[in-house]
Amino acid sequence: xxxxxxxxxxxxxxxxxxxxxxxxxxxxxxxxxxxxxxxxxxxxxxxxxxxxxxxxxxxxxxxxxxxxxxxxxxxxxxxxxxxxxxxxxxxxxxxxxxxxxxxxxxxxxxxxxxxxxxxxxxxxxxxxxxxxxxxxxxxxxxxxxxxxxxxxxxxxxxxxxxxxxxxxxxxxxxxxxxxxxxxxxxxxxxxxxxxxxxxxxxxxxxxxxxxxxxxxxxxxxxxxxxxxxxxxxxxxxxxxxxxxxxxxxxxxxxxxxxxxxxxxxxxxxxxxxxxxxxxxxxxxxxxxxxxxxxxxxxxxxxxxxxxxxxxxxxxxxxxxxxxxxxxxxxxxxxxxxxxxxxxxxxxxxxxxxxxxxxxxxxxxxxxxxxxxxxxxxxxxxxxxxxxxxxxxxxxxxxxxxxxxxxxxxxxxxxxxxxxxxxxxxxxxxxxxxxxxxxxxxxxxxxxxxxxxxxxxxx
Amino acid sequence: xxxxxxxxxxxxxxxxxxxxxxxxxxxxxxxxxxxxxxxxxxxxxxxxxxxxxxxxxxxxxxxxxxxxxxxxxxxxxxxxxxxxxxxxxxxxxxxxxxxxxxxxxxxxxxxxxxxxxxxxxxxxxxxxxxxxxxxxxxxxxxxxxxxxxxxxxxxxxxxxxxxxxxxxxxxxxxxxxxxxxxxxxxxxxxxxxxxxxxxxxxxxxxxxxxxxxxxxxxxxxxxxxxxxxxxxxxxxxxxxxxxxxxxxxxxxxxxxxxxxxxxxxxxxxxxxxxxxxxxxxxxxxxxxxxxxxxxxxxxxxxxxxxxxxxxxxxxxxxxxxxxxxxxxxxxxxxxxxxxxxxxxxxxxxxxxxxxxxxxxxxxxxxxx
Numbered sequence: 001x002x003x004x005x006x007x008x009x010x011x012x013x014x015x016x017x018x019x020x021x022x023x024x025x026x027x028x029x030x031x032x033x034x035x036x037x038x039x040x041x042x043x044x045x046x047x048x049x050x051x052x053x054x055x056x057x058x059x060x061x062x063x064x065x066x067x068x069x070x071x072x073x074x075x076x077x078x079x080x081x082x083x084x085x086x087x088x089x090x091x092x093x094x095x096x097x098x099x100x101x102x103x104x105x106x107x108x109x110x111x112x113x114x115x116x117x118x119x120x121x122x123x124x125x126x127x128x129x130x131x132x133x134x135x136x137x138x139x140x141x142x143x144x145x146x147x148x149x150x151x152x153x154x155x156x157x158x159x160x161x162x163x164x165x166x167x168x169x170x171x172x173x174x175x176x177x178x179x180x181x182x183x184x185x186x187x188x189x190x191x192x193x194x195x196x197x198x199x200x201x202x203x204x205x206x207x208x209x210x211x212x213x214x215x216x217x218x219x220x221x222x223x224x225x226x227x228x229x230x231x232x233x234x235x236x237x238x239x240x241x242x243x244x245x246x247x248x249x250x251x252x253x254x255x256x257x258x259x260x261x262x263x264x265x266x267x268x269x270x271x272x273x274x275x276x277x278x279x280x281x282x283x284x285x286x287x288x289x290x291x292x293x294x295x296x297x298x299x300x301x302x303x304x305x306x307x308x309x310x311x312x313x314x315x316x317x318x319x320x321x322x323x324x325x326x327x328x329x330x331x332x333x334x335x336x337x338x339x340x341x342x343x344x345x346x347x348x349x350x351x352x353x354x355x356x357x358x359x360x361x362x363x364x365x366x367x368x369x370x371x372x373x374x375x376x377x378x379x380x381x382x383x384x385x386x387x388x389x390x391x392x393x394x395x396x397x398x399x400x401x402x403x404x405x406x407x408x409x410x411x412x413x414x415x416x417x418x419x420x421x422x423x424x425x426x427x428x429x430x431x432x433x434x435x436x437x438x439x440x441x442x443x444x445x446x447x448x449x450x451x452x453x454x455x456x457x458x
Numbered sequence: 459x460x461x462x463x464x465x466x467x468x469x470x471x472x473x474x475x476x477x478x479x480x481x482x483x484x485x486x487x488x489x490x491x492x493x494x495x496x497x498x499x500x501x502x503x504x505x506x507x508x509x510x511x512x513x514x515x516x517x518x519x520x521x522x523x524x525x526x527x528x529x530x531x532x533x534x535x536x537x538x539x540x541x542x543x544x545x546x547x548x549x550x551x552x553x554x555x556x557x558x559x560x561x562x563x564x565x566x567x568x569x570x571x572x573x574x575x576x577x578x579x580x581x582x583x584x585x586x587x588x589x590x591x592x593x594x595x596x597x598x599x600x601x602x603x604x605x606x607x608x609x610x611x612x613x614x615x616x617x618x619x620x621x622x623x624x625x626x627x628x629x630x631x632x633x634x635x636x637x638x639x640x641x642x643x644x645x646x647x648x649x650x651x652x653x654x655x656x657x658x659x660x661x662x663x664x665x666x667x668x669x670x671x672x673x674x675x676x677x678x679x680x681x682x683x684x685x686x687x688x689x690x691x692x693x694x695x696x697x698x699x700x701x702x703x704x705x706x707x708x709x710x711x712x713x714x715x716x717x718x719x720x721x722x723x724x725x726x727x728x729x730x731x732x733x734x735x736x737x738x739x740x741x742x743x744x745x746x747x748x749x750x751x752x753x754x755x756x757x758x759x760x761x762x763x764x765x766x767x768x769x770x771x772x773x774x775x776x777x778x779x780x781x782x783x784x785x786x787x788x789x790x791x792x793x794x795x796x797x798x799x800x801x802x803x804x805x806x807x808x809x810x811x812x813x814x815x816x817x818x819x820x821x822x823x824x825x826x
Contacts, residue, residue, distance in 0.1 A: 005640045006640050006643035006644050006647060007640045007643060010643065031559065046604055055645075098618070105736065184474055185473075188472055188473055188474050188477055189471045189472070191472075191477070192469070192470060192471045192472045192477075193469065193471070196469070196470055203671075206671070207671045207674075207675075210672060210673055210675040214675075247469075265614055292546075343633070398676050398678045399678055400674045400678040401678060401679055403674070404672045425470070428473075428475075428476050429478075430468055431476055431659060432472070432476050432479050432480050432483070434470060434474055435476075435480045436480050436483050436487075437481070438489070440484065440487065441483055443488070443653055443654075443657065444657055444660070444670065445670040445671050445674075445682075446657075446671065447668060
C-alpha cells in the first residue's frame with residue numbers, strides 16, 4: 001500500500017479518524033498497531049507472520065537482557081535471529097546463485113536450487129529497527145520495553161515500515177507513552193510534507209524515470225550525452241523518489257502527532273563524501289555509524305584501522321541495499337572515494353583554496369559515478385554506460401528541456417535554502433505560489449503510469 | 459512568517475492561512491480552465507456529426523459530454539449506443555441517425571454513439587456523466603451482443619480487457635475486473651473531481667494520448683503549451699471497418715451461450731439506467747439490436763430469441779416502448795460481423811423503424 005495510491009488515502013483517513021476518536025481511551029496504541037499490521041498485511045498477509053515472529057523474539061530478548069545475567073547471549077540470539085531472517089529472505093538467492101557460479105567454474109555438476117519466494121517488502125527496515133532497539137537495550141541506553149503492544153507498534157509503525165526512516169527507540173518509544181497532541185499545526189505541517197513528497201514522487205521522480213528507464217534499459221543504443229544526462233537524471237530520480245517517500249512518511253506521522261527523524265538534507269550540496277552520508281539516508285548512515293563503524297573501532301586506532309572500518313561499513317551498506325554485486329561495487333566506490341577524499345580534505349590547499357562550489361561539483365560527480373553501478377541492471381551494463389560516457393561522441397541526447405529545467409530549479413532552490421537568502425523561500429507568498437504550482441503540475445502534467453518506490457526493493 | 463518546528467530538507471511548511479489561500483487559488487484557476495475551455499476550444503459540429511471515439515479517445519468523456527450537451531441543445535432526440543449506432547462500417551452520412559433525419563426532412567436525431575458503449579457503460583454514463591441527459595428524448599440501443607457470453611457480461615473467468623472500464627460499477631463483487639482496486643478507486647474519484655477527465659481530454663486531443671510528462675519525454679525540445687491549438691478533433695467521416703459482409707469475410711458460425719437476464723450484470727445496469735432516465739424526466743425509446751443471428755448456430759439462435767423475449771417482457775413491465783430489429787429480419791448480407799450493419803442494413807433498419815407504430819407514436823409529439 002504505497003503512499004501515492006487511492007487505497008492508502010482511504011486507509012489513512014479511516015485510521016486517522018478512528019485514532020482521533022480512540023485517543024482518550026487506552027486503545028489508541030492498539031489501534032495504531034492493528035492499522036500498521038493491516039497496512040503491511042495488505043501486500044501479503046503471510047508477511048505478518050514474519051514481522052510478528054521478529055517482534056516476539058525482539059521483545060523476549062529485550063526482557064531477558066533487562067532481567068537476566070545472560071545479557072550477551074540474548075543479544076546474540078536476537079541479532080542472529082534478525083540477521084538470519086534477513087539473510088534467508090534477502091540473500092539466499094544471491095548466495096545460491098554465486099555458489100552455483102563457483103560450481104560452474106570448478107566444473108562441479110551439482111547446483112543449489114534458488115529459493116522461489118519473494119523478498120518481503122520492508123524487511124531490511126524493520127529488522128534494522130529491531131536490531132537498533134536490542135543493541136540500545138543491551139548498552140543500557142534505553143530500558144527494555146515491557147509492553148509488547150508498544151514495542152510491536154514501534155517496530156511496525158506504518159509510516160516508516162516499508163522504506164524508513166530507520167527510526168530509533170529513543171525517539172519513538174517515548175512518543176508512544178501518551179497519545180500525542182494533534183493540533184492545527186500538526187495537520188497543516190504534515191499535509192505540507194505529504195504534498196511536497198507526493199510532488200517529488202509523481203511529478204519529478206516518475207517523470208525522470210521515463211528517460212532513465214529508456215536509456216538504462218539498453219545503454220548500448222545511446223551515446224555520451226544521453227548516458228551522462230540519464231545518470232544525472234537518475235541521481236535526481238532516486239533522490240526525489242526516496243526523499244519524497246520520506247517526506248510523505250514524516251507528513252503522515254506528523255498529522256497523527258508524531259515526529260520522525262529527518263532522512264535527507266540536500267545531499268547534493270555536500271562538499272565531502274563524509275558530509276554526503278550525513279545528508280543522504282541519514283537514518284541508515286547513522287545506524288551503520290552507531291552499530292557497526294564505531295563498534296569496529298571507528299577512527300580511534302590509526303589510519304589503517306579507520307580505513308578498514310570505513311571500507312567494511314560501506315561494503316555492508318552496499319549489500320544492505322540489495323543482494324547483487326552491483327550494490328557491493330556501489331558501496332566499494334563510496335568507500336574508495338571516501339578514503340581518497342578524506343585525506344584530500346585534510347590538505348590546506350583543498351580545504352582553504354578550492355571554492356565550495358568546486359567541491360560540491362566534485363562530490364556530486366563521484367556520487368553520480370557510483371549511481372551508475374546502483375542503477376544498471378548488470379555489471380556489464382554499468383561498464384557500457386561508463387565506456388559510453390567517456391567515448392565523448394556528441395549526439396543529440398533528446399533529453400527533455402523541462403526535465404533539465406526541473407533539475408536546475410531544484411538545485412537553485414536548495415542553494416537558496418542553504419544560503420542567507422533562505423528567508424525569501426519562507427515568505428508566505430513564495431510558499432503559496434510554489435505549493436500551488438506543484439499541485440497544478442500534479443493535476444495537469446502527472447504521469448499516467450505508476451512507478452513503485454525504488455527503496456521498496458531494499 | 460512562522461518558524462517551523464520540523465524544518466529540514468527543503469521543508470515548505472504552510473500554515474492554515476497559507477493552505478486556505480492555496481486551495482482557493484487552485485479552485486479559481488482550475489475552475490476557470492475547466493469551464494473556460496468550452497469557450498476557448500473550437501467545437502462546431504456539422505450535420506451528421508459523430509464524436510471521435512476510437513482507442514483512447516473513447517474514454518474522453520469530457521469531449522463526449524460536450525457533444526451530448528450540444529446535441530441536447532440542437533437536436534430533439536439523442537441516439538445513444540455503441541459502434542453500431544456510431545456507424546463503424548459506414549460514412550457519417552450513412553448512419554441510422556442520418557437516415558431518420560433524411561426521412562423526416564429535418565435534423566431531429568443526433569448520433570451519440572460511442573465505440574464499445576455497452577449496457578453497464580450506458581448506466582455509468584447516465585449515473586456519472588448524465589447531467590445533460592435530463593428532460594430530453596433518448597433513443598437507446600439495447601445490443602444483445604453484451605449479453606452473449608459471461609465474458610461480455612463482465613463476469614468471465616479470465617481477466618480480459620473491455621471498453622469503458624471507467625463507466626462500470628467499480629466495487630461490484632460480480633464483475634471480473636482487469637484493473638486493480640487502486641485504479642478503480644481512482645476512477646470513482648474522477649467521477650467527482652472532473653479535472654481528471656478534462657486532463658484526459660487534453661491528453662487525447664493534444665498529446666498523442668499520453669500524459670503531458672510522457673509527451674515531454676518524446677518531444678524533448680517542444681514547449682508543451684504550444685501543442686495546445688484549441689481545435690477539437692475533426693469529425694471521423696470515414697468508416698472504420700472493412701465494409702464487406704460477414705460471409706464474404708469467411709466468418710464461421712459461432713456458438714454463443716447468452717446469459718440469463720435475471721443474472722446478467724449488463725441487463726441489471728441497463729434497467730437501472732432506464733429507471734434513472736425516467737427519474738430525470740427523459741423519454742426513452744429502446745432499439746433492440748441489431749444483431750447478426752445468422753452467424754449463430756441453431757442452438758444459439760434459440761437461446762438468443764428466448765433471451766430477447768424475456769427482455770421485451772421486462773421492458774413492457776417498465777413501460778418502456780421498444781422496436782425489435784429481429785422482427786424485421788434484416789438480410790444476412792447487410793451484416794458486416796456480429797452486429798455492425800453495412801449501408802443497406804442501416805437503410806432497411808431505419809425504414810422499418812420509422813414506420814413502426816410505437817416509434818411513430820413516441821416521436822409524434824417530439825418531431826412537431
